[in-house]
Amino acid sequence: NAGVTQTPKFQVLKTGQSMTLQCAQDMNHNSMYWYRQDPGMGLRLIYYSASEGTTDKGEVPNGYNVSRLNKREFSLRLESAAPSQTSVYFCASSGVTSGGETQYFGPGTRLLVL
């Protein structure tokens, strides 16, 4: 049981390049999320998927697209990277535990856009 996995761990892009961040979970969760974390800004929600085939915008969706490929996988695409997208990106999924609905996070992808 790997939990939430993300690839790649690190990436350097030039302005205007595109890339896709991959995320997968093996906990059979319906809901999945993409966040970005920046110093002084905390965690901000980019996109959310409540189930396979559905996606919703979060707080900061501009410049990003997502695909919920199946129940396990939720990818984040940067079509034309900008320096403002330099950040740490976290994928998460959520499921119900004895205490309530809990989010489980991946290890993150560190992205530098030059």
Add this chain to the structure above:
Amino acid sequence: KQEVTQIPAALSVPEGENLVLNCSFTDSAIYNLQWFRQDPGKGLTSLLLIQSSQREQTSGRLNASLDKSSGRSTLYIAASQPGDSATYLCAAYSGGGADGLTFGKGTHLIIQP
């Protein structure tokens, strides 16, 4: 719009001390509040989740309390250890799906050996 504030932003204490981390939220209509731990270069790990109907939750040396009426939660760490050094984040869930979980910016905790 829900806002979550954590005070202090950073804290450094000697090993063995008991300490309290604070979290406040502006909208008391929450479903639950969750405390996370983040180690440097890592993702977030859930520590405790308190439902809106609960007053506190305990796990080992950690105790989290919730006072919805005052918009506050505290995380109490007993007998702190160097391994407790990390950033601690709280997050309030207000329901509604995509935008329902609001995170604080975290308290960076250092436990001195």
